[in-house]
Amino acid sequence: MLLNHRPPARLVLSDGRVFQGVAIGAPGRTTGEVVFTTSMMGYQEALTDPSFRGQILTMTYPIQGNYGTSVGASESGELQVRGFVVRELTDLPSHWQSSATLDDYLKQQDVTGIAEVDTRALTRHLRSRGVLMGTVTHDETADEALARLEREPSYEGRNYVAEVSTPESYEFDGNFDGQNGDQPHVVVLDLGVKRNIMRILRHHGCEVTAVPHTTSAEDILALNPAGVLLSPGPGDPRLLDNVVIAARGLIGRTPMMGICLGHQVVGRAFGAGVHKLKFGHRGANHPVRDERSGKVFITSQNHGYAIDDQLDGDIRVSQLHLNDDTVEGLEHTKEPVFTIQYHAEASPGPNDTEFLFQRFMAAVRRDD
Numbered sequence: 001m002l003l004n005h006r007p008p009a010r011l012v013l014s015d016g017r018v019f020q021g022v023a024i025g026a027p028g029r030t031t032g033e034v035v036f037t038t039s040m041m042g043y044q045e046a047l048t049d050p051s052f053r054g055q056i057l058t059m060t061y062p063i064q065g066n067y068g069t070s071v072g073a074s075e076s077g078e079l080q081v082r083g084f085v086v087r088e089l090t091d092l093p094s095h096w097q098s099s100a101t102l103d104d105y106l107k108q109q110d111v112t113g114i115a116e117v118d119t120r121a122l123t124r125h126l127r128s129r130g131v132l133m134g135t136v137t138h139d140e141t142a143d144e145a146l147a148r149l150e151r152e153p154s155y156e157g158r159n160y161v162a163e164v165s166t167p168e169s170y171e172f173d174g175n176f177d178g179q180n181g182d183q184p185h186v187v188v189l190d191l192g193v194k195r196n197i198m199r200i201l202r203h204h205g206c207e208v209t210a211v212p213h214t215t216s217a218e219d220i221l222a223l224n225p226a227g228v229l230l231s232p233g234p235g236d237p238r239l240l241d242n243v244v245i246a247a248r249g250l251i252g253r254t255p256m257m258g259i260c261l262g263h264q265v266v267g268r269a270f271g272a273g274v275h276k277l278k279f280g281h282r283g284a285n286h287p288v289r290d291e292r293s294g295k296v297f298i299t300s301q302n303h304g305y306a307i308d309d310q311l312d313g314d315i316r317v318s319q320l321h322l323n324d325d326t327v328e329g330l331e332h333t334k335e336p337v338f339t340i341q342y343h344a345e346a347s348p349g350p351n352d353t354e355f356l357f358q359r360f361m362a363a364v365r366r367d368d
Helices: 043-047 102-108 119-129 142-149 195-203 217-221 241-250 261-269 355-367
Strands: 008-013 018-025 029-037 055-059 083-085 112-115 132-137 185-189 207-211 227-230 256-259 274-290 296-307 315-321 327-332 337-340
Touching: 008 112, 008 142, 018 083, 018 102, 029 083, 029 119, 029 142, 029 274, 029 296, 043 055, 043 102, 055 119, 055 132, 112 132, 119 274, 132 142, 185 195, 195 207, 217 241, 227 241, 227 261, 227 355, 241 256, 241 261, 256 261, 261 274, 261 296, 261 327, 261 337, 274 327, 296 327, 315 337, 337 355
Parallel strands: 029 055, 055 083, 083 112, 185 207, 185 227, 227 256, 256 337
Antiparallel strands: 008 018, 008 132, 018 112, 029 132, 274 296, 274 315, 315 327, 327 337
């Protein structure tokens, strides 16, 4: 649906590239690291994913908003992105659960966006140059926006986990398929957890407690967990020394599973280095090979950093990304500890690897 009745807007990148479009969402200006995802659906899940904190999200699939927005599709309590970039936005959603258009949803949550952008050209530019800082503006010239952008702080060096992690511990209330009195207690170290992780743990019959990212190993163990899950989250794992220390203190004392940022934290606990990817892994079509079985899984991913394979101690690389050989999984050789770089809980997205929660639950129940 063409949006020519809307006022003009611009996306200005830090290298001076300008993309013209029309204004959507809340009027004004916004600044963040410009990234893209190749997922064909799931815009609401992406907008509310804490791993996108501090970023302007570009959807490569051209049509967005066609099924509207609904309460149950959110992965957190608020929109996490700084801005939103799309090719074509529809104002006529069709879905029986839809409660608002995507444009109204952005306005309600005070997120500024831009439509009618050549997202193919933008994606090619980011793949060539790497991710860049950018700004979406509804009320400036390109020169004015670029001058302002040059004064804005960079995405690098900011601890976004501190912004998205829960400030206080809480018990997650969701559907439970087990029997009363048979609920192993899983503690989620919240680095920016998605609700579907909590829902899956409840589905598997767990009592689930989320704790702040600042929680120490001893305080976690004082909760008497049958297992600990280190959640996904935004930003650079090199800024999370306190979480790395907590992870070290948990190894050998409880079963552990790390997802995405949690995977990187565990890798750091075993001496792995961290590097930033040129344009990140974001989308629902990433091939990952399990090194033991040789099986290839199609995975959903959302991260801008990766760990190397310079590991100390009794841990090994268990999975690799087939496109660039980045480390996608770790496995302890003696303890019930394993990690994945991708999102086994992806919703919507491939469900090829949701069985890994069953693996975690097997370790939890043996230890319970």
